[in-house]
Each structure stands twice: as C-alpha cells, then as structure tokens.
Amino acid sequence: MMRVEQAEAKPRPGRKRDHTRDPEILDAALDVLAETGYEGMTIDMVATRARAGKATLYRRWSSKSELVLDAVGWLKSRDLDHATLPDTGTLRGDLVAMIKAPNLRESERKLKVMAGIVSMIARSPELAAAAHEAVVEPRAAVNRIFLRRAIDRGEIPPDADVEKLSLVAPALMAYRVLMLGKPVEPEFLLWAIDHVVLPAAGVRPTT
Structure with missing residues (x-):
C-alpha cells in the first residue's frame, strides 16, 4: 500500500519546452543589444521585438546575462x-x-x-x-x-x-x-x- 501511495505521489514530468522560436528570440536580442547596449536592454524589450510572451522568455532564460550569452553564441552559428x-x-x-x-x-x-x-x-x-x-x-x-x-x-x-x-x-x-x-x-x-x-x-x- 505504501509503495502504491509513493508511486501516485511521484510528480509527473512537465511538458517539454518548445525551442523552435529560439532563433527568432535570439535575433531579436541581438538587435536590441546593438541598439541599446547591455545596460539599456531588458528581457521585456526582447519579448516585444520578437513578438513573444514575456513568460516564454523568462522560462527559457532566468536572467538578462544568460540571454545575452546565448544570443552572442548564436552569432557563431x-x-x-x-x-x-x-x-x-x-x-x-x-x-x-x-x-x-x-x-x-x-x-x-x-x-x-x-x-x-x-x-x-x-x-x-x-x-x-x-x-x-x-x-x-x-x-x-x-x-x-x-x-x-x-x-x-x-x-x-x-x-x-x-x-x-x-x-x-x-x-x-x-x-x-x-x-x-x-x-x-x-x-x-x-x-x-x-x-x-x-x-x-x-x-x-x-x-
């Protein structure tokens, strides 16, 4: 009985994140970065430029520095x-x-x-x-x-x-x-x- 309850209590894996829009978002981040510089850039500005929901970006990148690092790496591609x-x-x-x-x-x-x-x-x-x-x-x-x-x-x-x-x-x-x-x-x-x-x-x- 205990084993059954433990199995039922085990959290189910969440839905996989959709990364198909990453290239558009990273391109938007580069555009904003080139226009405003790092200090003036915000994740909200990138979301607006990419026409993406803010929640989408915040789930994918927890900070501006993480987003910028990925965007600069995207240039390499x-x-x-x-x-x-x-x-x-x-x-x-x-x-x-x-x-x-x-x-x-x-x-x-x-x-x-x-x-x-x-x-x-x-x-x-x-x-x-x-x-x-x-x-x-x-x-x-x-x-x-x-x-x-x-x-x-x-x-x-x-x-x-x-x-x-x-x-x-x-x-x-x-x-x-x-x-x-x-x-x-x-x-x-x-x-x-x-x-x-x-x-x-x-x-x-x-x-």
Missing part, C-alpha cells in the same frame, strides 16, 4: 561556410570577392553587438570568450585561409605573420564602426586592402 569561400587565384581577388552587401551588413551588426556588451566583457570572462569566438574569430579565420593560400602560391613570403595580418582588416572595420560611427563601405575596404593589407603582407604592387 551564422559564420561563413569555409567550403564556399572564393578562390580567385590571388590574395587581392579573394579579399575583394568577400566585399558583398550581406557580408558587410553582418559584420557591421556583429561590431555593434560587440559595442553593446563592452561594459560586461571586463566582468564576464565567459562573455568575453563568446564574443571573441562570434565576432572576431570568424573573419580572422577566413583571412587566415586566404593568406595561407597566398603563401602556398608563392604570392607572399613564407614567413608572413598570418596571425597578425588576419586581424588587420577586422581591426580597421571595428575602429571605423565603433569609434568613428561610420558604416563599413566597399570603397573603404578596397582602400584598406590595397594600401594596408597587401603591402603589409608583402604583395608587390602591380600595374
């Missing part, structure tokens, strides 16, 4: 597929081929998200690591591929510092967006490629 990267036969051609409107919009958005979480990065090593993986590393990884191809072709010296060179263009973009408040325009990137990246990599000027 939007990385470029390395299998589809251009291979034009020259370093300049590869870099120029990446100057496309969707790529520029995504890069600018990531930088604005980075600006929104600057105040938290110093206090949260976990968030700092997530931001590096989602914002800095993806574009640097693509540049490393292009630079190593150029070394293999003999286009740039074999001792070229791939790690430092891979960060030159992202650093210039970050300064332009975060410090100057200007958009990332194709003309600016072409200038950076021809006058900064290629000379630093050791590419000889051609006619």
Whole structure:
C-alpha cells in the first residue's frame, strides 16, 4: 500500500519546452543589444521585438546575462561556410570577392553587438570568450585561409605573420564602426586592402 501511495505521489514530468522560436528570440536580442547596449536592454524589450510572451522568455532564460550569452553564441552559428569561400587565384581577388552587401551588413551588426556588451566583457570572462569566438574569430579565420593560400602560391613570403595580418582588416572595420560611427563601405575596404593589407603582407604592387 505504501509503495502504491509513493508511486501516485511521484510528480509527473512537465511538458517539454518548445525551442523552435529560439532563433527568432535570439535575433531579436541581438538587435536590441546593438541598439541599446547591455545596460539599456531588458528581457521585456526582447519579448516585444520578437513578438513573444514575456513568460516564454523568462522560462527559457532566468536572467538578462544568460540571454545575452546565448544570443552572442548564436552569432557563431551564422559564420561563413569555409567550403564556399572564393578562390580567385590571388590574395587581392579573394579579399575583394568577400566585399558583398550581406557580408558587410553582418559584420557591421556583429561590431555593434560587440559595442553593446563592452561594459560586461571586463566582468564576464565567459562573455568575453563568446564574443571573441562570434565576432572576431570568424573573419580572422577566413583571412587566415586566404593568406595561407597566398603563401602556398608563392604570392607572399613564407614567413608572413598570418596571425597578425588576419586581424588587420577586422581591426580597421571595428575602429571605423565603433569609434568613428561610420558604416563599413566597399570603397573603404578596397582602400584598406590595397594600401594596408597587401603591402603589409608583402604583395608587390602591380600595374
């Protein structure tokens, strides 16, 4: 009898949470974060932007910091597929081929998200690591591929510092967006490629 009562008293598992709307909610969180920064962002604002019930968000994320961490991690899932990267036969051609409107919009958005979480990065090593993986590393990884191809072709010296060179263009973009408040325009990137990246990599000027 005791066993029967214990079995009946055992709580039943609740309904599984529906995560199908997570991508929409995380995208909304990134938009709000880019617009207001971490300090100004609230979970209620994200719920309104995502057109989701507040209870849905509070069940999924118990705090703003948890939501932001997941949202920044979600950026990583939007990385470029390395299998589809251009291979034009020259370093300049590869870099120029990446100057496309969707790529520029995504890069600018990531930088604005980075600006929104600057105040938290110093206090949260976990968030700092997530931001590096989602914002800095993806574009640097693509540049490393292009630079190593150029070394293999003999286009740039074999001792070229791939790690430092891979960060030159992202650093210039970050300064332009975060410090100057200007958009990332194709003309600016072409200038950076021809006058900064290629000379630093050791590419000889051609006619």
